[in-house]
Amino acid sequence: VTALQPANLTNNSSFRGPLQIAWDSTSIGLLKECPRKYFLSIVHGVAPRSESVHLTFGILYHASLEAYDRAKALGASHDAATIEAVRYALVHSWDQRLKKPWISDDKYKNRETLVRSVAWYLDQFATDPMETIILANGKPAVELSFRIESGYYTQDGQPLLLCGHLDRLGRFNDQIWINDRKTTKSQINQDFFEKFSPDNQFSTYAFAGKITYGDQITGLIVDAAQIAVGFTRFQRGVVERTEAFLEEWHAELGYWLGQAESFAARGFWPANDKSCGNYGGCPFRSICSKNPSMRQAWMKGAFTQRMWDPLKNRGDF
Amino acid sequence: MSAPDQNPNPSSSTLISSELAEDSLSVLFSRDPLSLANKEIEKIVAALRSQRAKFALQEIEEKTKSKAPKGAKPAKSAPRDPNAPKITLSLEDLLK
Numbered sequence: 498v499t500a501l502q503p504a505n506l507t508n509n510s511s512f513r514g515p516l517q518i519a520w521d522s523t524s525i526g527l528l529k530e531c532p533r534k535y536f537l538s539i540v541h542g543v544a545p546r547s548e549s550v551h552l553t554f555g556i557l558y559h560a561s562l563e564a565y566d567r568a569k570a571l572g573a574s575h576d577a578a579t580i581e582a583v584r585y586a587l588v589h590s591w592d593q594r595l596k597k598p599w600i601s602d603d604k605y606k607n608r609e610t611l612v613r614s615v616a617w618y619l620d621q622f623a624t625d626p627m628e629t630i631i632l633a634n635g636k637p638a639v640e641l642s643f644r645i646e647s648g649y650y651t652q653d654g655q656p657l658l659l660c661g662h663l664d665r666l667g668r669f670n671d672q673i674w675i676n677d678r679k680t681t682k683s684q685i686n687q688d689f690f691e692k693f694s695p696d697n698q699f700s701t702y703a704f705a706g707k708i709t710y711g712d713q714i715t716g717l718i719v720d721a722a723q724i725a726v727g728f729t730r731f732q733r734g735v736v737e738r739t740e741a742f743l744e745e746w747h748a749e750l751g752y753w754l755g756q757a758e759s760f761a762a763r764g765f766w767p768a769n770d771k772s773c774g775n776y777g778g779c780p781f782r783s784i785c786s787k788n789p790s791m792r793q794a795w796m797k798g799a800f801t802q803r804m805w806d807p808l809k810n811r812g813d814f
Numbered sequence: 815m816s817a818p819d820q821n822p823n824p825s826s827s828t829l830i831s832s833e834l835a836e837d838s839l840s841v842l843f844s845r846d847p848l849s850l851a852n853k854e855i856e857k858i859v860a861a862l863r864s865q866r867a868k869f870a871l872q873e874i875e876e877k878t879k880s881k882a883p884k885g886a887k888p889a890k891s892a893p894r895d896p897n898a899p900k901i902t903l904s905l906e907d908l909l910k
Contacts, residue, residue, distance in 0.1 A: 580859060587855070626908055
């Protein structure tokens with residue numbers, strides 16, 4: 498049993514007491530990976546003091562491309578919308594309070610490579626045959642938030658929600674696709690796209706897309722960007738999800754949500770010590786390696802408190 | 815068939831002279847972005863497009879070198895017919 502106590506979750510709209518009721522793919526993914534990692538990140542609300550450059554870079558990259566899509570939907574030319582997107586990237590990667598740019602110690606993901614990648618992506622897909630869907634309210638279907646009932650309930654009958662954000666919905670040959678943008682330092686090849694099947698995040702998106710738009714959703718199209726020091730290279734790939742595949746994913750989701758309720762009720766969050774070395778090493782390894790009674794003290798040094806509220810937050814980590 | 819989503823050649827309507835813009839790129843990056851005029855953002859975009867054009871050229875050269883047998887001249891591509899009929903795109907085109 499961990500000695501750590503949950504953070505104050507009163508202001509977190511995705512929680513009722515210690516139980517999460519609105520789940521995004523980040524929360525579900527962490528729970529599946531390691532219940533204790535989920536507890537520390539989401540329930541306890543602990544993050545490494547140095548915010549992940551990947552998270553910052555990803556948020557700014559997505560938001561800048563969204564600025565382009567919005568400008569285009571309002572009738573701006575490609576050049577004018579590109580200027581909007583580049584301006585967005587520059588302004589939001591600048592700390593107005595300290596009057597200095599966002600400093601990243603990562604040679605691949607930093608302010609210069611961010612702005613370059615945004616401009617290059619927009620020119621790469623300037624004549625994209627996949628058109629952004631325009632919603633009934635006239636707005637482009639970009640950074641589309643979804644909040645749906647998962648079909649599962651807590652023991653006391655409270656509905657559990659699935660929520661998140663789709664980067665973009667596009668139409669191509671009269672079919673609707675979920676378009677997701679990914680950045681990576683690795684070379685993009687077939688292996689890169691194969692790792693998304695199975696993948697919790699894309700299954701969540703495909704499930705939510707099917708619930709919201711029915712069979713019109715054909716699948717996911719991934720626009721992958723390889724961020725290197727001197728260049729950004731792009732490649733598109735398709736990620737499929739059949740009806741049967743999604744049914745299986747949904748059935749297993751019910752199992753995991755039930756587990757989460759059980760863990761929360763008992764205050765018991767077991768570690769999955771087979772995943773400590775994944776993705777370059779878990780950031781909580783230095784905590785879990787200490788005696789349970791010592792962990793709280795160790796956390797104070799290298800970690801900071803933050804609140805992960807899927808009904809509000811944007812991003813994946 | 816052409817790859818409609820892939821545009822290796824940056825916009826021909828480059829906003830301003832890219833050479834001029836590339837020189838001042840680092841200076842513009844160090845400025846408070848809220849103080850940048852539209853013309854200055856245009857300079858940044860133009861410089862980035864210039865970088866992209868150089869990279870695209872470099873990639874083509876590298877591909878040509880690795881594919882062409884020693885001593886062979888690179889093949890010339892046929893000029894595109896502007897009156898050619900429009901071809902229905904397939905998923906493959908989208909992914910190229």
